[in-house]
Amino acid sequence: MDYTILVNNKNLLLPDYIPEDLIEIYEPMGSKLDKTYINRLNIKAYKAFKEMQKDALKEGYEIFIDSSYRTYEYQKRIFDQTVKEKGLKHALKYVALPGGSEHQTGLAIDIIFKRNNKMIEEQTENDPEIKWLFSHAHIYGFILRYPKGKEKITGFNFEPWHFRFVGQELAKKIYIQNITLEEYYTLQKRAQ
């Protein structure tokens, strides 16, 4: 598994791309605190998340995975549905193309959190949990994949909840240089 794989609307995954090393995970679903649902995630990314979750809890932050692996078909359904409801322009702006969601790699997670026993689903950059993630996720190998101010580069709107596992080494580089995965690859090409 290449943890540094670049996926976006210009670098699409094929419909039959199914990542290796997926394991079943059990996480709470949205606001339903009493329910868990089965999803799948890359095993190394999951182990890294569990470490991060443990350390976040020491600070009093209860973080969970809301969304992880998604199939090509699933993304296609979301995209087609959005086109139907809101038009192609809206869909292209707010939804990843089929094959363009890195959730298909099994390396991306959307994070939600619980505060005072309530699930918070409107994550913003001002939430202390999110702030903690912004400055600590790289230690565990995650990057904030769609940062604010980099929308034109990533092709995605700012998503303070979406984190991508790239491994500790690359995550640290990207964090220190304050760049995106796209910019990392552009710099790599220039250096060759």
Ligand SMILES: [Zn+2]
């Ligand atoms: Zn996401």
